[in-house]
Amino acid sequence: MEQQTGTFAVKKGLAQMLKGGVIMDVVTPEHAKIAEDAGASAVMALERVPADIRANGGVARMSDPDLILKIIDSVTIPVMAKCRIGHFVEAQILEAIGVDYIDESEVLTPADESNHILKHNFKVPFVCGCRNLGEALRRVGEGAAMIRTKGEAGTGDVVEAVRHARTVLGDIRRLTTMADEELMSYAKEIGAPYELVKETKELGRMPVVNFAAGGVATPADAALMMQLGVDGVFVGSGIFKSGDPARRAAAIVKAVTHYQDASILAEVSKDLGEPMVGRNVSQMPEVERIAGRGW
Amino acid sequence: MKIGVLALQGDFAEHIAMLKRIGTETAEVRLPEHLQGLDGLIIPGGESTTIGKLAVAYDLIEPLKQFGQRRAIWGTCAGAIFLSKDISRDQPLLGLMDIKVERNAFGRQVDSFEADLDVPELKQATKTKEDYHAVFIRAPIIESVQGEAKVLASVPDGRIVAAQQGHLLATSFHPELTNDTRFHEYFLSLVD
Numbered sequence: 344m345e346q347q348t349g350t351f352a353v354k355k356g357l358a359q360m361l362k363g364g365v366i367m368d369v370v371t372p373e374h375a376k377i378a379e380d381a382g383a384s385a386v387m388a389l390e391r392v393p394a395d396i397r398a399n400g401g402v403a404r405m406s407d408p409d410l411i412l413k414i415i416d417s418v419t420i421p422v423m424a425k426c427r428i429g430h431f432v433e434a435q436i437l438e439a440i441g442v443d444y445i446d447e448s449e450v451l452t453p454a455d456e457s458n459h460i461l462k463h464n465f466k467v468p469f470v471c472g473c474r475n476l477g478e479a480l481r482r483v484g485e486g487a488a489m490i491r492t493k494g495e496a497g498t499g500d501v502v503e504a505v506r507h508a509r510t511v512l513g514d515i516r517r518l519t520t521m522a523d524e525e526l527m528s529y530a531k532e533i534g535a536p537y538e539l540v541k542e543t544k545e546l547g548r549m550p551v552v553n554f555a556a557g558g559v560a561t562p563a564d565a566a567l568m569m570q571l572g573v574d575g576v577f578v579g580s581g582i583f584k585s586g587d588p589a590r591r592a593a594a595i596v597k598a599v600t601h602y603q604d605a606s607i608l609a610e611v612s613k614d615l616g617e618p619m620v621g622r623n624v625s626q627m628p629e630v631e632r633i634a635g636r637g638w
Numbered sequence: 639m640k641i642g643v644l645a646l647q648g649d650f651a652e653h654i655a656m657l658k659r660i661g662t663e664t665a666e667v668r669l670p671e672h673l674q675g676l677d678g679l680i681i682p683g684g685e686s687t688t689i690g691k692l693a694v695a696y697d698l699i700e701p702l703k704q705f706g707q708r709r710a711i712w713g714t715c716a717g718a719i720f721l722s723k724d725i726s727r728d729q730p731l732l733g734l735m736d737i738k739v740e741r742n743a744f745g746r747q748v749d750s751f752e753a754d755l756d757v758p759e760l761k762q763a764t765k766t767k768e769d770y771h772a773v774f775i776r777a778p779i780i781e782s783v784q785g786e787a788k789v790l791a792s793v794p795d796g797r798i799v800a801a802q803q804g805h806l807l808a809t810s811f812h813p814e815l816t817n818d819t820r821f822h823e824y825f826l827s828l829v830d
Contacts, residue, residue, distance in 0.1 A: 346751040346793075353750040356775040356815050359649040360683045360715070382691040384647055384684065419727075419741060420685050421776065443747035443776070466748045593695075600646050600692055601668060 349466030354488035357421065357443065357468060358552035361385055361489075361575055365565065365596050366554070368392045368579040372417035378582070381592035385421040385444070387577070388414040393450050393497030394580035394619065397631070403451040405433040408440050415441065423470070428637060429455025431464075438467040444489070445469045449636035450496045450579075457638060462486030472556065474507045474634060476514035477533030480543065483551055484536040490549060492573070493634040494557015497580050499621030501558045501567065503634055508555050508571045518544050557634065560585070560618050562598030562611050569602035586616030639829060642667040642676040646692040648684020648716060652814040656822045670701040678710035678829040681717030683775065683812050686741065689716055690730035699730060706734040710805040710828040718808035719778050735803050736785035739810075743779040743797070750775045755811075757791045757800065763827055764820045771818060772799070772811035779810055805829070
């Protein structure tokens with residue numbers, strides 16, 4: 344048999360290799376090296392971290408391919424990049440330059456307010472955000488090979504990440520107790536493909552890898568998400584908007600590995616310098632929140 | 639028999655699930671003391687740089703080297719890199735196997751692939767005839783084997799993707815991502 348590329352197994356497989364790890368936002372090749380040296384299992388290459396996207400305002404788009412390529416050349420770990428929701432041409436460009444994973448991300452300004460990208464059309468795998476099980480399984484139905492809970496990016500406030508992880512994992516726990524004849528009605532209720540609802544019940548977990556994202560700023564935040572039951576964490580602004588990025592990055596990597604060991608968590612939390620300043624999500628006007636982007 | 643899986647980063651849960659399917663007792667290994675009482679160890683897929691750095695940070699390098707002197711270890715993908723002697727770049731390695739490895743040798747993620755492999759030793763040991771369907775994710779190749787190490791499997795163009803050196807096993811693909819338990823059974827046959 345010939346070699347088959349771009350199968351769902353190899354798309355999902357890369358996400359499985361990232362488990363128990365930290366994926367860090369980086370805006371320069373130097374950041375990427377710092378992240379790799381700290382033990383990041385992948386980096387997300389972008390022009391501005393979410394906190395700066397918020398501060399800048401305007402339309403946030405895919406990053407310059409030249410910047411992404413420079414970051415690709417600077418590290419050996421996988422490199423991810425973001426495209427706008429529904430912007431399949433940005434995704435085609437990212438695939439053409441050889442990124443390892445595409446994040447169809449609510450952090451950028453959506454290009455389509457009804458439809459996401461049909462991700463089955465690509466050889467490169469996609470990760471997408473979600474706030475609940477229905478949204479997650481709609482994205483998997485479109486071909487996403489990895490899911491992340493959205494949180495509220497660029498805030499340094501973990502409260503939304505916790506809300507979304509608890510919602511998704513709670514939805515799955517409830518699903519596993521349902522009778523089989525209730526699944527169609529539940530699929531209708533949450534707007535998810537029936538087959539994926541059924542598969543999730545059988546597996547007792549999401550059919551793809553599920554990371555947490557959006558507001559993780561400390562080793563304790565990262566370990567909190569792991570103890571809630573996610574497979575790994577994305578850290579966006581939390582590292583390079585802090586006082587000592589290299590030290591904080593290494594500490595968060597250790598916290599994700601030893602997430603159940605409070606004495607190690609105490610050790611790695613010491614003397615990390617200033618965390619990112621952060622913004623309290625509960626005091627943020629609705630119009631500034633980005634987690635609601637996605638359909 | 640109790641098999642540990644190095645749980646610093648990567649798809650260790652998938653290996654544990656496979657071992658449980660074939661009725662083996664398992665343990666997660668994150669610190670040196672977790673190696674006590676184990677009969678063998680699997681180093682999973684993941685990012686070899688991440689696994690190496692965490693192994694150094696938590697003083698696992700020497701204990702793992704000593705463990706591998708007497709007991710069976712199997713490395714899949716990142717694990718195979720970690721077991722090797724030479725990867726032509728500077729990152730922490732156990733150096734237990736006399737193999738030279740090249741990271742990401744097939745290209746980037748869009749080049750990751752599935753393929754059937756003919757693995758004679760595996761067929762013989764498990765008394766089966768079917769080829770082994772292997773999943774390669776940003777996979778390394780084994781450039782060369784020296785000394786006691788021998789080739790177990792190659793892709794059709796001749797590049798080596800599995801090697802064995804006594805009780806040490808290295809595969810550049812991921813048996814833990816399939817439903818075929820034969821490689822896990824084969825590894826258990828190397829455990830005393």
